[in-house]
Amino acid sequence: MTQADEHLHIVIQGPPAVSSGPLHLKPNCFIWGDDPRHIFTVNVAPKQTVADLKYLIKNKTKPEFDHVSDRYLRSNADHLIIWKVKINYDLHLLNAIGDEGVELKPLTKLSEVFKDGVECECIHVVVRHPAVARYIPAVARYITAVDRQFAYLKKGADTPSAGAKPSAFSIKQDEQEYLCNRPHTAADPVPVTLLEPIFAEFMDDCQNHQQTACDNEFVRQLSENMSSFYSDELTRMSVFRQVLHDYGIIFDASIVNSTKCTTVGRLLSTNGKFMQVIVEGKNEIGSGDAEPFAEAMLYYRKFIEDSKIEIVRLRSVLPCIHIVVFGACIGFAGSVFTENVQSDVLVPIIPLFWHSTDLHMQVMAARTFGALKIAIEKLTHLYSQPIPPLKPEDPSLGCPYPRSYTTSTGQIQEFSYDETQSLRGQLIFFGKTVGDAVGRKICIKFVRHYSREAHDFCASKGHAPELIAYKPLAGGWNVVVMDALDITPLKEAITSLIQELHNYNDGYVHGDLRDTNLFVRDNKDFMLLDFDWAGPIEKARYPIYVNRINIRRPDGAWDGEKIVAKHDLDMLEYIFHPEEDGLEPAAKRRRLSTDEGLSMAI
Incomplete structure (x- = not known):
């Protein structure tokens, strides 16, 4: 081979390639109202239409839209609506959609929709559920409620040990940050016992539970151990956890995620997503700088902050029991999250240093801890079941838990609460029956005492609304359902x-x-x-x-x-x-x- 053979002598330049665009598009899709982390992609060709994209989305998200017939996907009906957007991944997607979304028509070619392709790390398609499309006012309420929850959690809170100091906590309570009845103005008219039946049933069990030999032996051991003096809080609470461990209630002292603070004790749900019980303690009454009831509330809030994406999407008030130990005394409270953290004391403080002849006090303690076991089992069952997502048409989480009543014929009649509740402060709510042809307007009232006989008499004379239903509830409550006049x-x-x-x-x-x-x-x-x-x-x-x-x-x-x-x-x-x-x-x-x-x- 000669030297010339080692060189390239001829370069052939072909005609420029004609770009036909990408063979496939992979838009990032999101279902409005879902967890923003639940983003999915679909593989679609540019020559396909928006109707084809709807079909792919329906199959990709099974069984979410199984109730939507395929024949509606090519129509302009509101059975399934998708919007083109271009927004960055963000926890507050709901706020951006209304400003930037463009509704896509079924017969539009996707090549026209995505002329410039699809950018990475963006949301391209938002799917609006049929219920959302149908109930636009409800959607607005839903967004507002979710936004208020986000805003509350976004404010953040001090570390529990610092935020629960009376000097710091009292400042927060000027704005009613925690609805815990301290001061009395920082309260919600609807108690937690009407928001979560487990709390109300716990109160009843504290009075009516038939204590066992195991319960009696446990409170004897607990009294002996808690009546002693300890050098520090850690030692006292370690002994407390061990006595409860022997009783079958197992708490662990763990760091609450972002706070880097260690709880005295806690009990998570089996899937680790929900807080069932928080234990907070002080070595003696008045020891330590933080108020223990407030400290337990702050731990509860911190846990919710760390899981806020999932938390605010669920149809649940996220009930959690607080056990507060201070020296040889113990208290129990229940917390929920609606738009604020709300916490109510459930039973009187129990001194554990009773005289050996004070059988009444011992029985009260045995019943209370027996009731605690039952409540923990109920919370475990509650959180082991799928919690449905919060839908736009759902009532506010601040409405009481009853959603049905028994008619005079023994039938179960479901009802829904109205959007606006002007008499909520008096525990009077308005709604209408659902699942029947009438949609009867009703008034639902929650009271401690009610004379059905007096009401029926006046109604028989035409001078009181018809009493539709009356039922005692747990926790000493009664629900009265009558015609809304x-x-x-x-x-x-x-x-x-x-x-x-x-x-x-x-x-x-x-x-x-x-x-x-x-x-x-x-x-x-x-x-x-x-x-x-x-x-x-x-x-x-x-x-x-x-x-x-x-x-x-x-x-x-x-x-x-x-x-x-x-x-x-x-x-x-x-x-x-x-x-x-x-x-x-x-x-x-x-x-x-x-x-x-x-x-x-x-």
Whole structure:
């Protein structure tokens, strides 16, 4: 070979290649309302249409959209809607969609949709569930609720040991950061026992559980160990955990993820995603800088912050029991997460240093820990089952847990809560029945005491809404379901009814006659509401905290005193003749509109 043979002599340049674009597109897709980490891709050709993309998405996400017929995928109906977006991966995708999304029509070629291909690390397609497309107002409410949860968690909290110091915690409570009744203004009207039945059932079991020999031996051991003095908190709580371990309740002291703080004890769900129990303790009453009840709440919040993506998407208030030990005393609280962390004490503080002859205290402790075992089993079962995602049409997590009642014929009737609850602060809710043809409007009221007999009597006279259902609930609650009346808040007719009530059977009293409980349709047609205090004459008594400050009441109408018939008649006089003295009447005098558009002064 010569030297020339070692060189390239001829270069042939062919015609430029004609680009036909990518053979396949792989857009990143996301179902609106799902966990933003649940992003998926589909493999689709540019020559295919949006309808083809819908079909691929349906198959990729089985069984999410199995109820959507294939024949609807090529129509403009709202059975399955997809939007083109271009947004970076972010935890707040829901907020971006409404500003940047472009709805895609079924027959549009994907080559027209993605002219420039698809960029990496972006969301390209958002799938809107049929329910979302159908209930746009509900979607707005859902987004708002989720956003409030995100905003609450995004604020973050101090480390539990620092944030639970009274000086720091009290500042947070100026803004009602934690709804824990400290101070009393930092509270939610709906207690945790109406948001999670496990808490209410725990309270009942603390009073009614038949303690076993195992329970009795456990509290004896616990009392002996906790009544001793220890050099530090770690030693005391290590002994506490060991005694409970021997009893069959196993806690571990672990770091709460991002906080790098170690809990005194905790119990996670079997899948590790949910906090069932948090234990917090102090060596003695007053020892340490942090308040133990507050510290337990902060640990609970920190755990939720670390798993917030999954947490805020679920139809659950995420119940968690707090066990608080301070020296030889122990307390129990229950926490939930709606839009704030809410925590209520569930049972009285139990001193564990009782006298050996104080059997009452020992039985109370044995029942309480027996009830704790039962509650932990229920929480374990709750969190072992799939928790459905929160849908736009779902009621607020702040509504009580009952969603059905039993009719007079023994049938179970489900109901839903309305979007707006103007009387939530009085534990009065409005909704309508579901699954029936009527969609009956109902009022759902939660009370500690109610006289069904008095209500039924007044309803039979046409002067009270029909009582649809009445049922005792756990935790000392009762749910009352009645017709929801579209009415607004006179003397002979009302007085006559009350006198008849006093003579009915052995006689009943109402006990709380105020103009807020009298609703007038016209000058003679009225409805009487609120039978919380009602009961038999000479047996019914006033509850605690009878308001005598800005409501005028008869002499003798005090906490715990008997409600007598004369009290009812006196209250009516105060309503209809407030001008006879300078005292404040049963409610402020005001003008009310009647159904006929006239005005009536009360």
